[in-house]
Amino acid sequence: EIVMTQSPATLSVSPGERATLSCRASQNVSSNLAWYQHKPGQAPRLLIYGASTRATGIPARFSGSGSGTEFTLTISSLQSEDFAVYYCQQYNNWPPLYTFGQGTKLEIK
């Protein structure tokens, strides 16, 4: 099983500042990585797939980068609605064996 490790567990950032979230895979997943935003009581929301492609309707302040085992989600200028938990997910296996990171909680500083 591919283990996904996110860091930090919690990130405190002020509105308007930049946030950088990291995700590491225990083995090479190429660009088969997605990022999701999850707020309490809501459905998770796809932000990024293919490591760097923004999903439909996602603002340009969200960007993803990386390949292989190291990935980054950057939010360039935090808005109040961006404070949430963020998960990375790899989908590099066949048969499918999807794994998620443990999440990074982005909180207001």
Added chain:
Amino acid sequence: EVQLVESGGGLVQPGGSLRLSCAASGFTFSNYDMHWVRQATGKGLEWVSSIGTAGDTYYPGSVKGRFTISRENAKNSLYLQMNSLRAGDTAVYYCARGHNWNHFDNWGQGTLVTVSS
């Protein structure tokens, strides 16, 4: 607009069974792989099961042999039959639409399953 609405959650005793449903609308359900993902309180997301357009199914080891995913395309519905439930299965269960076995592009709001005596 894509909509996924889960139902069927509730309180069940250890060893019991429960069947979750997911009603899909706003897209051609039969054309998509579909998935269940769960989140225990205070924990992260965990993949639970997947089903392809041809009815092929996949599970992680934690639920294999206890859970069964199925779909009924005529009713635009996805199901998860959960047997031999354990306290560790307590979680919010989400239905998600897959994109060619890659990322999950739409999710429901979830249904809570509590396994307790």
